[in-house]
Amino acid sequence: MIVVSNRPAHRALATYKKRWAIESLFGDTKTRGFNLEDTRLTISQKLELLLGLVALAVAWASKTATKLIGGGEMKRKKHGYFAKSFFRIGFDQLRKLLRSDPNAAVSPWILIPPIITRVV
Template identity: 45%
Template sequence: MTGNGFPGSVIFAHLKVIESQVLSTRRWIWGRLVYVAGLRLDDGKLLIVISDDSPQTMIADYGRRWGIETLFGMFKTRGFCLESTHFLDATRLSKLLALLSLALCWAVKTGEWLHQHRPIKIKKHGRPSQSVFRYGLDYLRSLVTNLDLKHSEFLLSLQFLSCT
C-alpha cells in the first residue's frame, strides 16, 4: 500500500516497459513518510522503490546499489564464500579481496569467452540458466581440479588474465 489505500501495482499499472514515475508527494508506508517510485522492467515486472530522499535519482541509485549487491553475492554465497574466512586482520582481508577481485575478473572474462563459443542455455522463463560469472567460475574450477588432464586448457585460460 502506498499510504492512500492503493497498492503500488495499481498506482503504477499504466507504466510501459522501461517507463518510470516518481509520485509527487511523500507517502506513509510502514509508519514512515517516504518518496515512492515505480519502474516497469523489460520483462514486464514492476519495480517499486521507496526512499527518504533524492526522489528524482532513487531508481538510478537503486540500480547502482543492486550492482554492488550482485558483486557481494559473487564474493560470498554465489561464488567465493568470503564469509567463511572469518578474517579479522584488515591487511589480510585487504589482500584477500584483491585476489578475489582478480579471480572474479578472470571468471567473468572466461565466462564471456565460453558464452561466445557455447552460449548459456536460456530457461523456459526466458532467463539464462546461469550467470556469465558462474559459467566462467565453474569452468575454471573444473580446470584447476583436473590439471593433469586439462593442462593446455588451463594455460589458454590464463590468457584472460592479461585483459584484467
C-alpha cells in the same frame, strides 16, 4: 519492480541499478562463489590481501565468461531468467580449464587491464 525513493524517479532507478550490481557482486564473492563469509581472518593486512585476491578472481571469472559467451546469448530457463549468472558461467568454466587445460585458463587473465596504484 517498485522502487521507492525521495529522489527524482530517473535518478532513483539508476541508483538502484548500481546498488543491485554491488549486491550481485557480494553474492558472487560470498555464497555463490568464493564463500568469503567463511573466513576467520581478523588481521587487517591479511584480510586486505584476501579481498584483493578475491577481486582479481572475480575479474578473471568475468573475463572468462566474456570470452566463452562472446556476442552470443546466455541460456534462459522457461520463466525467462538466466539459467546461470554471468559470474557463474565464467567461474565454472575457469575451474574446468584449470583442471584440464591450465594454459587456456590463463588466456582470459591476459585481458584484465593492469591496475596502477601509488602508495601515498
